[in-house]
Amino acid sequence: MHALGKLAQKVRDEMQNPTTIAKTQVNPGTQATIHIPLPPLYTHTAMAMPVHVIHGRKNGPRLFVCGAIHGDEIIGTEIIRRLIKLKKVKNLRGTLIAVPVVNVYAFEQHSRYSPDRRDLNRFFPGSKNGSLTSQLADTFMSEVVRDSQYGIDLHAGSNHRANFPQIRVDIENPDTLQLAKAFRVPVVINASMRDGSLRKSAADEGVHTILYEAGEVLRFDEEAVRAGVRGILSVMTSIGMLRPPTRQSRPQNDQLIADSTSWVRAPVSGILQMESPLGAKVALNSRIGVIADPFGDQEMVIHSPVSGMVIGRLNLPLVHRGDAIIHIAHLNRLKKIKPTIEEFREAMAEGL
16 A cells, blocks of 8 residues: 555544534534533423534544533533533534533522432432433433543532532542542542542443532632643543643642541530631641630631642531531642642633
């Protein structure tokens, strides 16, 4: 075979086949928005899950990125909106399946839960003949997850709590740990997989999936959004979907990896004044806040029972005894926390 023939054969070998979602075919080198049908409301209102498909011309991995599995965790919706507008994403290898709102029922109601009061992230892989939530889980698994090789699940803090940008993953799995490191957030949290979660069900299907946590419900945190977009692009580059940038990125400190975390709970009821921000270093027995009596002058200082970094905190100042108020990642390298966080925040401020 002459040289041009070999080249033509190579091009044909690299070309992707069309992909099909919800009976809609998407050809190589094209993109489409597909509305996957869901059970209608009892008012006969039709419901559908919008899915953006960017199907590259050349072969490569299939990655799904999803937001709003919990309907009030809207930060993933904004991350995906910005992601799919980027020109560099249009020229990818493989296929990107971007689902800005998985639980459209809960999203419309600003609620964490489906109309049947079930938590979607406890009902995967779902069932065609189960509850409304179980049917939604089954549809998402069958149409989006099962033909993918990788997944990124976007979440936010719940119940008046905010999270510092972090990846949660089983660090004993080298494949998912590699994805977690590629996401380029300062801290990776070792998190076991729960039965019924998307991450567990995707893993059962051989789909390597990581979970991004950042911000809080019903709010857009600019730093967290930028970190999410950058992280997804970085993962896409690491798995060969995007070309590496021509401009060298700034050197990055080693990521902090936490084997475990713990919540500090309010020792008394009252008015909380939190003094440790997200990303702060805390030492054992250091002061992290005060709870005051709203009807008197008594105050109780709260001390940290562990050393580490603040990865989540309660923003609501009204607390009962026993409420979880601050989430700390257990870290041994305390000296690395401050420079790592400062570097990350400078990069986010510059849009890098």
